[in-house]
Amino acid sequence: MIRPDIFTETAAALKNIYDNQLPQLRQLKDWQSKYRILMTLGKTLPAFDNDGHRDEFLVQGCESKAWLLHYQDPVTTQHFWAFDSDARIVKGLIILLLVQLNGLTSEELAKATPELLLTELQLQQNISPSRSNGLLAVLNKIKAVI
């Protein structure tokens, strides 16, 4: 069983990143400082227990391992996410997608282009279908719930 509070805890951590680290990232110019922050983002998310690391939650198509958990609120129809990866940069990049996507309804999700932020922050030139970072695979899996 996935413990239900992982979604509320993740939501709080994502909100915190949105309010604090994201503005910092927008201001920084050199790539080292940006990556320093990016690599710490994952640490602020709640840890997965063994159930969260089950193979059924693995996102196929990443060189690193990535687990994505999903919960839809039956009343508000909002989608909530929890995420973990064994690679720090991938985890940071996905978190920057999730800060924009967490809590969106299906309609909002369909229109969202969260990957543009990564280009804007000059963290990724483009989201390629390469296995190397798996961003596209995760994004596809998120959009597949619609």
Place this chain on the structure above:
Amino acid sequence: MDFDFSALRQQFPFFTAHPDWIYLDNAATLHKPQAVFDAMDQFYSHQNSNVHRSAHGLSQQATAAFEAARTTVAQFLNARFPHEIIWTSGTTAGFNQLVFGLMGPVLQSGDRVLISTMEHHANIVPWHIHALPFGVELDVVPLTAEYRFDLAAFAELLKRRPKVVSISHVSNALGHIQPIADIVRLAKAAGAIVILDGAQGIVWEKMDAQALDLDFYLFSGHKLYGPTGSGVLYGKTEYLELLRPLLGGGEMIKTVSFSGSSWNDLPYRLEAGTPNMAGAIGLAAAIVWLQQQDIAAMQQHKKALVQRFYQGCRQIQGLELLSGPTTNAGIVALNLKNEHPADLATLLDQQKIAVRAGTHCAMPLFQALNSKGSVRFSFACYNSFDEIDRTLTALATAVELLTE
């Protein structure tokens, strides 16, 4: 430097187009000298016609160029006959034809095949698809403590009498050069047919099929300065004749009726459909170009690059080197302690150092090493010492970011 490095480098248009990148992903694919583009351009501009089929003179010219390319490869490998060179679209395609073709004539239910822990998926998965479902069994030669091919264990496994032994010439994940002369000798003494996966080996040293008494040798054009989609399955005539064709149609037949067909002679029997004519001509041009270079000096240069890189890595705290510095064909695989290889590779990519991270199409190897993968630096003759030094600086920066 003991050979004219800048003259060599200038022949590769890619580097003029990308002066800001350091390309150390050469084991994935090599860049190509201008001579290869010229030959392919010449073919498409002046000779393009389908080979072997048409009645007109243009087709005869194209056929002559295509068959001359085959002869170039045959001489390069010192094969006995040009028909011992089968064109493929690459090593993977070659392996699929080869494994499929051996099933029945050579391999039957209960027979054993011996591979090694270091094999690329191209020398594993075709066995899974074409052989294991029909009762063939795989044995695997383990690694030594230094991640080398374990010859003693190999000799022991040969006692199980494998019909086929299929081993990489050079490990694509570690760069280690396998003791192929011993492998061939021991395997033959045990009565096995020997396949060597030359995808990484062919660019390291010149192969003499007759001197080494090779049965089968496979490689890809794109890892020998040639075009993608070209490749070679070399086989001894008597063994190629045994192979059942995987693909049917086109030039590979002699007669066809609705109830059956008879097959053409070698090499056409194993080359169904319109072949990659420009690819074959490009690959031959790459070989002609290579033979004009000082191959021994290129090898020395690569050895020196590995040494320099290896020494530099030893100065960086926390790096774990998977590859050894000697008997190495120009690949260094490493990890930063407790860090994911993908993170290290991303931080190198930020600094425009092109490397590969992951399990390098050799998942069973990394399972044996109990590792998530590695970052692989693979060097080519056109890499400079200055590039090694800049890479070491970039590597130190990445390590610092990850460990601070």
